[in-house]
Each structure stands twice: as C-alpha cells, then as structure tokens.
Amino acid sequence: MITNKVLIVDDEPSIVKMVQMVLQKEGFSQIYTAGSCKEAIDQIARHGADVIILDVMLPDGSGLELCGKLRAYGNPYILFLTAKVSDLDVLAGFAMGGDDYITKPFNPLEIAARIKARLRRTDERTTLDAGQRSDRKVYRYGRFQLSEIEGELLVDEKPVNCPAQVFQLLLHFCKHPGIVFSKTQLYEAVWGIDGLGDDNTVMVHIRRIRERIEFDPSAPTHLMTVRGLGYKLVKEPMTR
Template sequence: MEIASILIIDDEKAIVKMVEIMLKKEGFSKIFTAHTGQEAMKLLENHKFDIIILDVMLPDGNGFELCPKIREKTNAYIIFLTAKVSDLDVLTGFATGGDDYVTKPFNPLEIAARIKAYLRRRGNGEKLRQPLENRRYDFGRFILDEEKGELIVDGRIIPCPTQVFLLLRYFCKYPNIVHSKAKLLDAVWGFDHFVDENTVSVHIRRIRERIEEDPSQPKVLLTVRGLGYKLVKGNEK
C-alpha cells in the first residue's frame, strides 16, 4: 500500500471516526482529522497531504468557501462529502477546486475505493514507460513538467490541482487529436458512475484559465464542436 497522507475535515465526529477506522483497516496509516475549517488550515500550515476529504457543511463556514483557501496551500486530491446532489452543487464543488465527491449517506468503503483509484492513476503517471526527458511537454507559452509535477506558464509556476494536472497531462501526451468527453472521463477519471460530462467541461475551463492568454477565446485547447476537445501543438489547427 502506498503511504499517503490523508486529512479528514468534518464536524460530525462519528463520521470522522468511522472513515478513519475504515481507512486504517484498508492500510492507510497517516491520517489527520479536523472538525472545523480553522483546525484544517492550521494542519495545512505544518503538514503536506496527498488526499483531503472535505465536508461541505462545517460549523465555521462551508467546504465550498474553504476549498479555494486550501488550494492556495496544496494541490492535494480533494474529495467533497455532501448531502447535496444537484448538478449545480456538484459543479460548484469542482469549480472551487474539488476533484471528486461522495454523497451522504455513504459506504465508507466507497471513499477507500476512490482514494485507491486516484493513487493508481497517480502511480501510473509516475511510472510511465518513456524516457524522463519526454515527460517535459513544451508548448511554447506553457510547459508541463511531469517529473516535477509543475505547470509553468510564461516562466512562472502556476498552481494546478491534481485532476486538472492529470487532464492536461493527457492532452499533452496526445496533442492534435480530438478527444470526446466520454473518452476523457474514462482515461483520466477511470470510472464514470459518479461524474458526468459537465465535469470535463469544468476542468477544461480550469485548464484554459491557466494556459490561455484569453480563456474565453482559446487558441491552444480548442473545442471541436460536436466531437470534443484537442490540444494544439505547432501550427496544426
């Protein structure tokens, strides 16, 4: 089992304890807990986390408000816990920096499954069967350095949440090819029973906000109407 550091943020102590016990049974040992946003931010000052499980409803605010503050400090994989299931709520979670979500009530083993799936995807990315020099993708205005886990735009390192990074990495590996939303869901998320094609649209926008000079008039990550998206490299359109 990969050693991953996990932070659980939820004011319901029974839920926190249940998830913590289950994760330990599944082989995860580095688990931290917080019951308020303030407690969580203090932990983030002193610890580096790989996965954050974040409840939407907190006593000193809500997860949607807390998530951007967390993103200022870490690119950890963020899983929202929410009793809200509307499309707007789900998209709000992604738009504020979340990578995944689980609706309450839930089976704690589902959280373990999500975490393991993410770690497998991350592990596959770290063990690519190609020379390291080919893991630095140079598109002129931006560079994606897979080995360092960095997105560099106009010479500056730009914060990039995990799922945004993974999606952009996929485009960089296969430029000048049209990818459908369904294909991207399968390739990057690895499963599609809890996310839909709107998820891809949100993450496309988040990529454009980082790599395009004008995200509303993209010139690099293009929409091919009715088919999907493609990342343009060189002079090809």
C-alpha cells in the first residue's frame, strides 16, 4: 500500500474517476479530488498532498495560476494535464512550478508510472541524504557552484532559486561533465521513466538551467548543445 497523498484536480468527473480507480489499483490509498481551484485549495489545506494531478483549464480559474498557490502548502510533485501542447504552453506550466505534464487524451497507467517513478527517486535521495552525506560534493564550474548537500545553487557567489527538477538535472550534468546525454537519457536519469518522457520537458528544463548559470542563455558557454546528439556540461566555459 502506498500512503503518499494524491490530489486530483479536474472538472471532468469521468477523468477523475478513471485516474482515481487506476491509482487505487496501483496501491495508492489516500486519494483526494477537487473540481475547481477553490476545492483544490480547500483539500490541500485540509489534507496536504505529496502529488497533485492538475488540469490546466478549470471552471473558476487557470490551473497554471493555481499551481503557484498550491506550492505554498509544501513541495508536492505537480503533474499537469493539458490539451495544449505548444512550447509556450509547456514553458508556462514549468514557469509556474510544474514538474511534468501529460497531454489529453492519456493513458492513466502512464500517470501512475510517472508518479511511482518520482516517489521512488525521492525515497532514494532521502536514503542518500541519511546515509551517505559525507560522500556528497560541491561542484564548481566557472561562475556557478552547486552544493548537493544543501541543495543550493550559487551563481557569482549569490544564491539563485532553483526548483527541484531543475536542480536535479543540473546535478546530473555536474556529476558527468563532458559527457553528451540525449533527451531520452536525461529524462530517464532525472524523471525516472524510460521512454515516457516528452522532449519539451527536457528542453524547457535545459532552458531554465541556462537562464540561471549563463551570461546569455541564448548563447551558452557552460551547458552546450551537441547538434543531433544532445547536451553536455563543459568543465571550463567555452569562449565564443
């Protein structure tokens, strides 16, 4: 039995029922539902949530705007449900604090798989925090420094806000400097599911990293694109 709390926010009862039934079959025992922004706030204030499945279009507001309000109640994993698939829509979702997204129509088993992978990764990191803190490092590359223990990013010696998935992706690059990773490899390494990721998820998080560590995100010198192959982090910033 999985005791992590899940909140499903969607105004379509058929979708809520379908997702709820699949999650119950997959072992989730604490599932709450809401059909509006107001109900979602009430539910998370009353019960809390480790995972939030959040529709973008709700009858009393935008799920994108609601995402920021839900973050005030902790750091749940937020998975957007959306019929919109443009890069701008995806970017807006991540900018508001989303961790991942899935487009309608969808297979509810994929949602369950993504949630389980995320929770598994969180448990693994908690175990590392408890038992292997002495082995963890501070990574220094050019103008930025990443501390794995403190979960802190410093750029030009100043702390920079870094959401969890952005931090984990940058940490993966820091642990493997000079190695080229494809989008699929990065999604598997950070989000935890092979073959279920969307290229936009990785691309948007790459952009979010560059916005933090590069002088000019459009002309990066640290986190480089290797055309046709993927991305790599260079030890010394490249000059242009």
